[in-house]
Amino acid sequence: MSTPVLELSGISKTFGAVRALDEVDLHVQEGEVVALLGDNGAGKSTLVKVIAGAHAADTGGTVAWDGRAVDISAPADAQRLGIATIYQDLALCDNLDIVANLFLGNEHLHFPGTLDEVEMERRAWELLRSLSVDIPDLRVPVASLSGGQRQIVAIARALLGKPRVVMLDEPTAALGVAQTAQVLDLIEQLRDQGLGVILISHNMADVRAVADRAAVLRLGRNAGDFPIAGTSYEEIVAAITGAADNPVARRDGRQTTGAEESR
Amino acid sequence: MSRNTPVTDPPATPEEPGARRDPRLLETAASPSGWWAAIKRNVRAGELGAAPVIIGLLLIALVFQGLNDRFLSPQNLSNLTVQIAAIGLMTTGVIVVLLLGEIDLSIGSVAGLSAAILAVTVMRHGWPEWAGIAAALGVGLLVGLFHGFVFAKIGVPAFVVTLAGLLGWQGLHLWVMSPDGTINTRSEGLIASLTQTYFVPWIGWFLVLVTLTVYLAASLATESGRRTSGLPYRPLAETLLRTGLLAVPLVVGVWILNQHNGLPLAFLIFVGAVVVLDLMLRKTRYGRMIYAVGGNAEAARRAGINTVLIRISVFGIASTLAALGGVMLVSRNIAASTTTGGGSELMMAIAAAVIGGTSLFGGRGNAYSALLGGLVLGAITSGLLLLPGVDTSVRFMITAAVLLVAVIIDAASRRGRATHARGGG
Numbered sequence: 001m002s003t004p005v006l007e008l009s010g011i012s013k014t015f016g017a018v019r020a021l022d023e024v025d026l027h028v029q030e031g032e033v034v035a036l037l038g039d040n041g042a043g044k045s046t047l048v049k050v051i052a053g054a055h056a057a058d059t060g061g062t063v064a065w066d067g068r069a070v071d072i073s074a075p076a077d078a079q080r081l082g083i084a085t086i087y088q089d090l091a092l093c094d095n096l097d098i099v100a101n102l103f104l105g106n107e108h109l110h111f112p113g114t115l116d117e118v119e120m121e122r123r124a125w126e127l128l129r130s131l132s133v134d135i136p137d138l139r140v141p142v143a144s145l146s147g148g149q150r151q152i153v154a155i156a157r158a159l160l161g162k163p164r165v166v167m168l169d170e171p172t173a174a175l176g177v178a179q180t181a182q183v184l185d186l187i188e189q190l191r192d193q194g195l196g197v198i199l200i201s202h203n204m205a206d207v208r209a210v211a212d213r214a215a216v217l218r219l220g221r222n223a224g225d226f227p228i229a230g231t232s233y234e235e236i237v238a239a240i241t242g243a244a245d246n247p248v249a250r251r252d253g254r255q256t257t258g259a260e261e262s263r
Numbered sequence: 264m265s266r267n268t269p270v271t272d273p274p275a276t277p278e279e280p281g282a283r284r285d286p287r288l289l290e291t292a293a294s295p296s297g298w299w300a301a302i303k304r305n306v307r308a309g310e311l312g313a314a315p316v317i318i319g320l321l322l323i324a325l326v327f328q329g330l331n332d333r334f335l336s337p338q339n340l341s342n343l344t345v346q347i348a349a350i351g352l353m354t355t356g357v358i359v360v361l362l363l364g365e366i367d368l369s370i371g372s373v374a375g376l377s378a379a380i381l382a383v384t385v386m387r388h389g390w391p392e393w394a395g396i397a398a399a400l401g402v403g404l405l406v407g408l409f410h411g412f413v414f415a416k417i418g419v420p421a422f423v424v425t426l427a428g429l430l431g432w433q434g435l436h437l438w439v440m441s442p443d444g445t446i447n448t449r450s451e452g453l454i455a456s457l458t459q460t461y462f463v464p465w466i467g468w469f470l471v472l473v474t475l476t477v478y479l480a481a482s483l484a485t486e487s488g489r490r491t492s493g494l495p496y497r498p499l500a501e502t503l504l505r506t507g508l509l510a511v512p513l514v515v516g517v518w519i520l521n522q523h524n525g526l527p528l529a530f531l532i533f534v535g536a537v538v539v540l541d542l543m544l545r546k547t548r549y550g551r552m553i554y555a556v557g558g559n560a561e562a563a564r565r566a567g568i569n570t571v572l573i574r575i576s577v578f579g580i581a582s583t584l585a586a587l588g589g590v591m592l593v594s595r596n597i598a599a600s601t602t603t604g605g606g607s608e609l610m611m612a613i614a615a616a617v618i619g620g621t622s623l624f625g626g627r628g629n630a631y632s633a634l635l636g637g638l639v640l641g642a643i644t645s646g647l648l649l650l651p652g653v654d655t656s657v658r659f660m661i662t663a664a665v666l667l668v669a670v671i672i673d674a675a676s677r678r679g680r681a682t683h684a685r686g687g688g
C-alpha cells in the first residue's frame with residue numbers, strides 16, 4: 001500500500017476531566033473515502049477539530065503528512081497542508097454574505113490590497129454552478145439561507161482551497177433527499193479526483209453508498225477499522241455500540257444487536 | 264453590502280443563464296416605479312439602512328428651526344460641524360470596537376490623557392506642537408494595544424479591561440496635569456489651527472468635485488467589471504442616480520459652510536477619518552476580518568484569521584482615534600484641564616454610534632454611523648443652546664429619548680429581518 005496522505009497515531013485530547021480522545025489512530029489514502037463512525041459523544045468531531053488545527057491535541061501523538069511528521073497547531077497549518085474541513089456547526093459568519101464567507105481568510109485582492117469583489121463573486125458563481133446549486137443571490141447574508149444551502153456554502157468554501165484531504169462532519173444530517181444525493185455525488189467526485197475524504201455520518205445508508213473503509217470510535221478509542229465491502233451492517237453497528245469488545249459476544253449478538261441496538 | 268436593485272444582461276449565451284438567476288429572485292425594473300417597489304420591499308424586510316437617521320435629522324432640524332430661526336443659519340451650522348468633530352472622532356473609534364461585538368468604556372479617559380500629555384509636553388516642556396500631538400497619539404495607540412492585549416491575549420472581558428482603563432487613565436491624566444488644574448495652550452499655531460482653520464470657498468467646491476468624480480468613476484468601473492464578468496450589475500441610470508443622491512448633501516453642505524467661513528478643517532478631519540475607516544472596513548481584507556470576528560469569532564478563527572491580532576489592533580485604532588479626539592478638545596478650548604474628556608464625552612460617543620445605526624451586538628454597522636449619529640447629537644445640543652432657559656439636564660433627557668428611539672428602530676428592523684430571513688446581529 002502506498003503511504004497514506006494523512007496518518008495519525010496515538011492522538012489524545014482531554015477537556016478538563018473528560019478524555020474525549022484516547023490514543024486514537026487514523027489514516028486516509030489518496031482517492032479513499034473513510035467513514036468515521038461512532039455514537040454521539042464518541043469523539044468524532046473532536047478528532048476532526050484536532051486534525052483541522054481548531055483544537056490542539058495533547059502531547060504524545062504524531063501526525064504524518066505524506067509520511068513526514070508535521071505539527072498542526074493552528075487552523076492555518078492544516079489549510080497550508082491542504083486539509084479542508086466542513087464542521088458540524090458549519091462555522092459560517094451569519095452577518096457576512098455568501099461570497100464573503102466563501103473566501104473568508106483567502107480573499108482575492110487587487111494590487112493595492114483592496115478586495116477584488118468582482119473576481120470573488122465570479123469564482124463563487126462558477127464554483128456553485130459546478131456543484132449545481134441554485135442560490136438566487138450571492139450577496140445576501142448567510143443567515144438568510146436554508147440549512148441545505150448553508151451546508152453547500154460550507155462545502156464549497158472548503159473546496160476553494162484545492163485541498164488534498166477533505167473532512168466532512170455530518171454533512172447530510174440536515175439535508176433533503178435531493179441535496180443529500182448531491183453531497184454524496186460530490187464526495188465521489190472528490191474521491192475520483194484523488195482526494196482523501198473523511199466522512200462523519202450517522203446514516204449507514206450514506207456510509208455504505210460512498211465509503212471505502214469505516215473507522216469506528218467508541219468512547220474516544222479506536223473500536224475497529226473495516227473495509228466496507230465485505231463487512232456486514234451488523235458488524236459495524238456492533239463495533240459502534242460496543243458489543244465488539246468481545247468477538248464471541250459480537251458473533252452471538254449479531255442478530256439481536258442489529259435489530260435492537262441499532263439506531 | 265447587499266445590492267438592492269441588480270439586473271443581469273439578458274442571457275447572451277443561452278447555455279448558462281439559469282444558473283445565474285433564480286426564478287424566485289424578484290427582478291427590479293430599472294425605472295422609478297421599479298426602484299420604488301424595491302424600496303418598499305426593503306422597508307418591509309427591515310433593511311432600513313440610514314433612512315431613519317436621516318429622517319430623524321431632518322425632523323430635528325425642522326423642529327429647532329421652528330423654535331429659533333437662527334438654528335439653520337450658516338454660522339450656527341458651521342459651529343455645529345466644528346463642535347461635533349472631537350466626539351465624532353471618538354465615535355469612529357468606538358464603532359470599530361462595536362463591530363467586533365465589544366465595547367470600549369475608556370475612550371473619554373484616553374482623550375483626557377491625550378489632552379494632558381499634549382498640554383504638558385508643549386507648554387511645560389517646550390516641545391514643538393507637532394511633537395506634542397505625536398506623543399499624545401502615540402500614547403493613545405499604546406494604551407489601546409495594552410487594552411487589546413489584556414482582552415484578547417489574557418482573556419479579560421473588554422468591558423472590564425476598559426472599565427479599569429476608564430478609571431486608571433483618568434488617574435494618570437490627573438497625575439500628569441498636577442499640580443495644575445488647567446494648562447492653557449497657545450491661541451495660534453498648529454494645535455489651535457486644527458479647529459480655527461477654514462478653507463476658502465473654492466477648496467470646498469474642489470473637494471466636492473473630486474469626491475463625486477472619484478465615486479462615479481469607481482462605481483462605473485465596478486459595474487462594468489461586473490458586467491464583463493457576467494454578474495448582476497446596476498444599470499447606468501441607477502449609478503447616476505446614486506451619484507446624484509450623494510451630491511445633494513455635499514453640495515448643500517459646502518454651499519452653507521461657504522456662506523460662513525468656508526469648510527472647517529476640524530470637520531474635514533472628522534469626515535476624512537470616517538471615509539478612510541469606511542474604505543478600510545468595506546474594501547480591505549483587514550476590514551472583512553473585523554466583520555468576521557464580530558459576526559462569529561470561532562468561524563473566523565477556523566478560517567485562519569488571527570483573531571488575537573485583529574482584536575488587539577482594533578483596540579489600538581479605537582484609542583488612537585480617542586486620543587485624536589482629545590487633541591481636538593484641546594484645540595477647541597485652547598486649554599487642557601483635569602476635566603477634559605471626563606464629562607459626557609464617553610456616553611455621547613457611544614450613543615452617537617448606536618443612533619447612527621451600528622449594532623451593539625457586533626458585526627453590523629458602518630463608519631458613517633459616526634457622522635450621522637454625531638450630527639444628530641450635535642444638532643440637539645446646538646438647538647437647545649439656542650433656546651433660553653434650557654440646560655444640560657434637558658439635553659441629556661432628549662438625547663436619552665433619541666437613543667431609545669434609535670435602539671427601538673434597530674430592534675424592530677432586526678425583527679423584520681428575522682421574519683424576512685435577512686439575518687443579522
Ligand SMILES: Nc1ncnc2c1ncn2[C@@H]1O[C@H](COP(=O)(O)OP(=O)(O)OP(=O)(O)O)[C@@H](O)[C@H]1O
Binds near residue numbers: 015
Ligand atoms: N470544547 C469542549 N469542552 C469540553 N468537552 C468537550 C468539548 N468538545 C467536546 N467535548 C466532549 O468530548 C466528547 C466527544 O465529543 P464530540 O463532539 O467529539 O462527539 P461526536 O462523536 O462528534 O458526537 P456527535 O455524534 O453527537 O456529534 C463529549 O463527551 C463532549 O462532551
Ligand SMILES: [Mg+2]
Binds near residue numbers: 044045046
Ligand atoms: Mg460531532
